Amino acid sequence: MIQIFLFDEEKNCHKDLTLDQIRISLPNPDHLLWVNLANATPQETQYVLGDLFNFHPLTIEDCLSVGYQPPKIDDFGSYLFLIVHALHPDHRLDTLETFELNLYLGENFVVTCYAEESMPPVERVIQRLARDQRVYLNGSDFLCHAIIDALVDDYMPLVDQLDDELDDLEDAVLQKPHPITLQRILSIKHSLMTLRRILSPQREIINRLTRDEFPMVDKQSQIYFRDIYDHLVRIQDLTETLRDIATSALDIYLNSTSLRLNEVMKALTIVSTIFLPLSFVAGVYGMNFHFMPELTHPWGYPLVWVVFALIAGGMVLFFKKRGWF
Amino acid sequence: MIQIFLFDEEKNCHKDLTLDQIRISLPNPDHLLWVNLANATPQETQYVLGDLFNFHPLTIEDCLSVGYQPPKIDDFGSYLFLIVHALHPDHRLDTLETFELNLYLGENFVVTCYAEESMPPVERVIQRLARDQRVYLNGSDFLCHAIIDALVDDYMPLVDQLDDELDDLEDAVLQKPHPITLQRILSIKHSLMTLRRILSPQREIINRLTRDEFPMVDKQSQIYFRDIYDHLVRIQDLTETLRDIATSALDIYLNSTSLRLNEVMKALTIVSTIFLPLSFVAGVYGMNFHFMPELTHPWGYPLVWVVFALIAGGMVLFFKKRGWF
Amino acid sequence: MIQIFLFDEEKNCHKDLTLDQIRISLPNPDHLLWVNLANATPQETQYVLGDLFNFHPLTIEDCLSVGYQPPKIDDFGSYLFLIVHALHPDHRLDTLETFELNLYLGENFVVTCYAEESMPPVERVIQRLARDQRVYLNGSDFLCHAIIDALVDDYMPLVDQLDDELDDLEDAVLQKPHPITLQRILSIKHSLMTLRRILSPQREIINRLTRDEFPMVDKQSQIYFRDIYDHLVRIQDLTETLRDIATSALDIYLNSTSLRLNEVMKALTIVSTIFLPLSFVAGVYGMNFHFMPELTHPWGYPLVWVVFALIAGGMVLFFKKRGWF
Amino acid sequence: MIQIFLFDEEKNCHKDLTLDQIRISLPNPDHLLWVNLANATPQETQYVLGDLFNFHPLTIEDCLSVGYQPPKIDDFGSYLFLIVHALHPDHRLDTLETFELNLYLGENFVVTCYAEESMPPVERVIQRLARDQRVYLNGSDFLCHAIIDALVDDYMPLVDQLDDELDDLEDAVLQKPHPITLQRILSIKHSLMTLRRILSPQREIINRLTRDEFPMVDKQSQIYFRDIYDHLVRIQDLTETLRDIATSALDIYLNSTSLRLNEVMKALTIVSTIFLPLSFVAGVYGMNFHFMPELTHPWGYPLVWVVFALIAGGMVLFFKKRGWF
Amino acid sequence: MIQIFLFDEEKNCHKDLTLDQIRISLPNPDHLLWVNLANATPQETQYVLGDLFNFHPLTIEDCLSVGYQPPKIDDFGSYLFLIVHALHPDHRLDTLETFELNLYLGENFVVTCYAEESMPPVERVIQRLARDQRVYLNGSDFLCHAIIDALVDDYMPLVDQLDDELDDLEDAVLQKPHPITLQRILSIKHSLMTLRRILSPQREIINRLTRDEFPMVDKQSQIYFRDIYDHLVRIQDLTETLRDIATSALDIYLNSTSLRLNEVMKALTIVSTIFLPLSFVAGVYGMNFHFMPELTHPWGYPLVWVVFALIAGGMVLFFKKRGWF
């Protein structure tokens, strides 16, 4: 699907334009043009990006390619090409997935392009166009800011979900550790590392946009990109904290395996060290020697029970003293 | 609550001013103005920061937002915007919490803003105003230094508390390790990492204030900010040392789990290897074979006890030689 | 084998030239020359590189030497000398092997040199010459790009294979961990580190080619080298992710050793703690004391079975409550 | 105690001066003045540093403060302020302690200040004054070099002691590992990290003194400071090596815990697997069934001993084959 | 021993010169002088380096000092002073030892100095002088290159030996792990770290020689130093790979300790869980109750053997199903 938004000299918003009207508006520096290629066919994508906008073929290749591509920013003089990553709207915590948003930023145009059916941050900005003029009044750089800001705003709820999941796992690890708990902790840790790997280059991209580098990003917008930069720093900080918590949970889990072994072995040791001597004594008086004076003694049997009690009691006292109960 | 302090040309301190008197003093370069927004309503905050001081809306958003924000410094030309972190007055060692102080520094004004009921470092500086003229005689940069210095001075007692707690934990780990000890060590380690994550950007902020960068910070104040920088370096150093101690305590704890298992297993092995052979011998002479010459021999029973003693004594000697006692 | 390709002023491709025709074409800036030394003899290599092209003797030494050499780029003013690493066409995942491609890039020539029988990326570019003029129309830098691009394109399938292998290993680790699984995980981890060690300097080499450094690489080609750079960054990212997965698999494997020990010990403990007391009771009534009233009691034997059942049932209940089943 | 050394135009050394003679010598660029404040009272310190030398109050605060302060160098234009760390003369290896030397370096003066009773490196330089004119002939920078050189020379013997202690611990770990060995290894490791934390900033301080930065340090002295820098690099190198050895010793210690558990369990398993089957066989023939033909057979009893021997021998062979002995 | 080599204007080589002829040749820029101090006395060293060449006393101190000194390069304007490390000709793999080569490089002289009896790389270059004029035809920088190249060429065989040793250890760890294997792995790991600590600063030294820094190193020689740099990078790469292999071997070793414990415990558990129930049953029918109907039943004894078989068979089946065999 291709959506075209044109904001003319009087800041009126035109929606249902044909592709060829792009040719007319593009050379007009007072027009602002936003073309959104949402799950468009390769032919459409090639026509818009290649024939209408004349973007570099390598960037079109990037837009059309599937498979993971790290975030980046490329400077082609008259336009910038950005790859940033949005969170999958129904991402799973244990195998975090993100999808790419390709974005071109020129003096008077923004082109967004993605392969997915739905890209929530872009859709939210489209809805905002109707009720908030500021999105397009300040030019293409501010429109680009609005899109990336919406995209980054989705990260925080994810971090909160990961935090909640880790709280659960911390409890699980202390109450009833189970191999599944281990797997969940490792999955969360893995997702946190995936997140971290995406955050780091995006932070660098936004940092470059806040410095005095690109003619299409003015001083005013730089301050707004700095705000996104702050958000990314904050999310990175929280991600690091969560990684620490996950590592602690892992340590407690691994130690609990040893502790339970200790507990099991203590039970075995206590029972064995009490009953092996007792059984030996019983075995002695089960021997069939003809001459065993204890056997004929009338107090023999009761005294053996006294011996049993002394042995068992002595062992219990010994274990108590060692703190094994 | 909004508190306004005005120091006029004659260095007199005026306290109970109305908000509108800010408009009059602000353009006067010989006046020094300190506005403290302590847990003010969003409307008050918006009015003072936005309408009176004309600060950038993104900084006002930062002041109003809740949730963790990393320390930072933003340069808006005529004023600086800082976020620094004070310690919660009754913070817990195991889940360290900090709260934000937002601070604007201009040529002749300081604005502080925080969401909490009470911010001890700011309150201490307010009390100092009455008895120590130096706080405001040297301009807005020195006033700003006094506030951040008070805030950083709270860190040292925390490090001392963490040190004491770790001393306790080191003893606990050597005497009677318990899963709770593990959790406490991991909590302390976690708090140390939180602390470290806050110290690092604050050190960078103060470092920027000590370099020749900002027109509102003069050479003299730079030396004083360098003193705060030294404090932060010292606290970071001590934090690293504490992290080493925590890691050592963890190593000893984890090893103690294995050592106790060894001890338990030794007890089991000693008892089993002594009594299993003894019981076997007793079992042999409990057999009911018709032809068993030993049984009828008058020395049979006493000799079996000699055998018992030899086996048990031999085992004990063997374990002694192996150093198992 | 020596292959010579000459593209003249009219962009016609000449293949079967003699070595001496190199001398004639080399000074002509409108000719483009590609000499490929595929498993050539040291004499041929010395003659072409030393006598015809006059390359520095140290680079010829590098071309002739066997044994691992890290990727590098050397700038000799009128030409560049590169060492890059191609994947072995039938590399094994557990002992990753790469082989060297030595490449000289001048204003109007490319010389490639390798010791192996077959170098797939180079062969693919040779085949492309016939059907895709773009490979040689844009000069030596673009031809060089085509070769390195083909070489880097082989990395992605390897990463996919490593990913599949790790998926298998993750399953193996959860279902039936075996020392062989451990070895395979460590081998994969090792291959990933080898890959990483090769990727890192190659990324740096390509990065230098994308900056405005070398006269024989024009602006247009720099953008194309930047595309290879992106691929290397992507492969490095995926390699890092795979390393995380391998580390997690290792953690689960190591924990599973402890878990199985726990399981074994639980079985032992349950059986021992049930049957040792039972055997003791049986041993008591196997004693031969003359005076043992229970033995003569008509309910003695059935009641002992009740005692057996109570002991066994009590133990089972105890273990159930502890969650050992 | 305050010690004053004045070297006049003729390079004569005057010792027992009053404090007020400092005022006269200080403006004379041909005089060299060394004031040593050894455990002086706060009043004396304040008088000398503040009133006579006019040093910045923050540096005086640093001199008077107790508690750990990291090494640093502060540039006040006409003088440098350094904090460096000397080793405690009777430091313990397991809890390494250092104390601060505060040092001011001006064009024609050196002021040293410390809180301890005794500061061996400074005392050694004072003794050298009498017999080695070079210490003061080359100006204040060379005098400063002599003091820091003496201070750094104390580090090497400490590293040697740590090396010896680690040699002992390596032996202990292989012969008879004990929890106390673990604690000693961790203490040494901890001391090494403390040492490292002090060496690193001091190396940076000396590095700054060797670069062309400060007017009071001439080219000739820079070469001598570079010699101290070399010593610090060497000590850091050795410290890293010792840390590796400590880590290895720790690994061997931790493994020895597991190995001893293995040994204990092997003993238990061998005894149990031999005697449990034997006891079972004995138990069988202790049963009281009326009809048990083996019991009446004349070879019954001897044959049971053959069975005992076969079982025991078979088990021993089995363990031999498995390599458990 | 002092060896003097003089190459005059006609490139003739003079060997057996007296020390005083150095004074004559030194000012002649067309002469090339190489003085080699091999295990010379301190007096000789002081005379040659101090009195004849006038080198800085601190460098002479470095030449005379014993004990480890990290590699370094010092620039004294008219000459360079280098410390590099050669391998001990009969070094042991587990405690790698290196010895220092001190080297002065001037416009027309090279001075080498070492404390050992024999320094193979230097001796090899001396032997090369006779048969390869290139060593001295290209000036002092190329002569210096020849010496360091010979020194670095000794590293590669060491890396190969370490590789072979690690191959052995990998096999040992899989077949029959033994505490000695652990110690050998840790020794190799330690040697690799020592090697790495020496390689890293030497790489930096050679890197400085390849940049346009020093007047006595011309463009041509820089390319040759770059070749040594490549060798050092390659050796560092291989060292890293070996470190990975050593770490893997360590992981497998440590896991094998746990695996063997599992194996031992399984044997114990299988035997115990089979024979404890059997012994209990035997014990039951060894009881002496007067009323035990089973004992008098003619099928009693055979049926008990059926029970024995069922219990043992059931346990074996259970263990088979759990995969314990």
Ligand SMILES: [Mg+2]
């Ligand atoms: Mg794509």
Ligand SMILES: [Mg+2]
């Ligand atoms: Mg946002």
Ligand SMILES: [Mg+2]
């Ligand atoms: Mg939480």
Ligand SMILES: [Mg+2]
């Ligand atoms: Mg929590």
Ligand SMILES: [Mg+2]
């Ligand atoms: Mg991701």
Ligand SMILES: [Mg+2]
């Ligand atoms: Mg913000």
Ligand SMILES: [Mg+2]
């Ligand atoms: Mg925002």
Ligand SMILES: [Mg+2]
């Ligand atoms: Mg806030």
Ligand SMILES: [Mg+2]
């Ligand atoms: Mg302070």
Ligand SMILES: [Mg+2]
């Ligand atoms: Mg703190």
Ligand SMILES: [Mg+2]
């Ligand atoms: Mg302490």
Ligand SMILES: [Mg+2]
């Ligand atoms: Mg201070």
Ligand SMILES: [Mg+2]
């Ligand atoms: Mg202070």
Ligand SMILES: [Mg+2]
């Ligand atoms: Mg080669």
Ligand SMILES: [Mg+2]
């Ligand atoms: Mg490609």
Ligand SMILES: [Mg+2]
């Ligand atoms: Mg996968």
